[in-house]
Amino acid sequence: MNIKNFAKKVLNPKPSEFISTQTDNFLRRLKPRPFAVDYINNVYKNNVKSHITDNTLTMSVLTDTHAKAIASASYYGINGVRHVIESNTVSDDNNIDLNVHLGDLIDGSDKPEISRGLLRFVVENYQNSKSPFYIIEGNHDENDKYDEHRFISSASFRRDDYDTLVTKADFEQSKIFRLNPVSKVGWFDKGDIRVIFLNTSDIPYILNNGSKKYDFKKVRGIREQQLEDLIAVLENTVDKYVVVMGHANIISPSGRSALNFNGDLIQQIFVAFNNKTLGQVKNQLTGDFGVDLRYDFSATGISKVTTYICGHMHYEKYYKVAGINHIILNCSALMGKKHGLTTDYNKKWDRRYNEISELSGYFINIDPDKLRLQIFGYGAATRYVSFEI
Template sequence: MRLHQNITIRRSVRADLTQFADWVRPKITGASLNLAVITDTHDRTQLSRTFYGPNGFWHVQEQHWLAGELPIDWRVHLGDLVDGSEPSFLTLWRLRNIVNDYAAGALPYVIAKGNHDDNDKYAERNRRFAGSFHPWVFNEHVFRPMKAQVGGPSVSRHGLSVFDWANIRVITLNTSDVPVRWVGGRKNYDVKKTLAVTAAQVQELIDALQTAGTRDVLIMGHAPAMTRSGKPGLRFNGRQLHEVLRAFNAKLSGRVVFGQHPDFGGTATFDFRGTTGTIIAYVAGHWHTEEDFRINGIHYSLLNVSALMGRNHGLTTRYNRKWNRLINTPTEYAGYVLSLDTQRRTLAEYGYGAASAQRLFTY
């Protein structure tokens, strides 16, 4: 059944996504869980033909249209909805437009917080760090309507969300879980530069894992906990987060120690002996590339940035330079359908635009 046909998207994009939908539909029909996923739209009002712009919002609308053409169960955005490089009233307007698009659809949705979503990129250019959002802005305009959905996810105090589907538990982390204070009129942390989870959020993660029962667990978040080289992917508590996932797979009980840092220290206790599931994967964005690697048996899968990254821009990653991404072509955008089959125990990632067509993994 097709939905949302009243959504207006660019004619060329509709043609490209129709072709993608026709190709992927038979591959995902009958799967246990299908997610339409984009990440890092970096939406802003200023148009650039080489680097970010209002096409970030267009990509959200195009995901909305595509989800209506396929047997999609949930829509997902893995953070950096906005670039955070404009005055706060403009960034908030762009942020609310994106959330309104998700809220207007018939499908449930999950949005992760990204490190650009507090507008700190704009504030960095001001001596007093003016224009930066307090965390209540994202909580009020994103997490609150997300939590209010009928049949939507639960959302914890620290921005961790959980929903269950077809014997799968999906947990979405907040990797910008940064305790914010204003000291002398200046923010104590630049959230754009501070990827982190607090000990309290890791305890919330533990609680969600302990009650998973027989379910396998898909972890999502803006940034990965670990890098391919085995180093933490977060400034604070990436290693501890990873070790909790390892403990879940091993069905251990015990305690994780976070050190003495006043904002990110503490301890958390876990007991996973009553669960039988496994971690399917940890799916993230943030790095503006595609990668798959395993650290201690945990599969990390990175998705490419939706936002335009032109080949000649100084901040464009090597991966996106290879795509030679151009506005008003299929390489302008990048998005995915993640399809989970609990019988075959497979995770398939199907990409459109500047993304790999197919990545298939067992768990």
């Protein structure tokens, strides 16, 4: 079945099991394209490899692939799945330390059985790769875009769908840690470097007459339990350079919260950690997003939160607030210049299907000896930028 026929079949009104089977069968026939693998491999070998030592940590990072069960040569579609396959193929060839997806793995606008199939397939691709991985939840990954567009009265994803398909796989790996079986905060260590993963779509799944109280696509936030776990992880982080990764940007360049709930509190915790202080983090809210916690970072040695890295915005931007680097990476999803939702950043790249501009991804190298974090972009991404840590 070619990609056009596939698109016609999965979009026809067929029984759910048939649609899911058709999707899975097609996805399993996708292969990495030689031009993409060769190109990414050359970026790694020519630009990244010389910076790798036993002490550095090197990540392959994608974000916002927005995979959809549709054949599109100019916008979101199956190309998002291809980007994951091709990126992981290069990681396997080069023994990358860690593969990271910063969220919005799917667009969340397909029928629920198709979206679950896309999530399942991409997670399996990460599981079958040699490197450990971490997939962060994005605001599209609960399929609320489908609910919005069809004005349906019931949630298309069940409460545990995403956790069962994705989160469970993250934490089944021996090199990915969390405090307890329900914590949403994960971390990965290599030598003097610790990478912490946050869920900026930490929204309660509450149904009112079958529909969700909160639209996961529109609402971004972090609740008290996750902040408490973050504090606990940081209190036990001694003599490490810390990089934190999430889906959405937590604060603006002016320092104001960029999340609907509690982005500024995360930044407060980072600053308190860097200052080795003890104290309290609190907001004026009650209910689902109220926070009142204490912390003590006085025994963390020379540890420092150096950087927060995210996606979500579909452009690149870098800024520093209170000595902490905030880095926004461009979307891996194809965004053709003639689409209304395409950002100006991606219009300037004039991204085209089956050309290198279709891709957008990054290698991130963290060097604790040179106190440097380097980002090597490919496709529709800045080729090189370096930050002090």
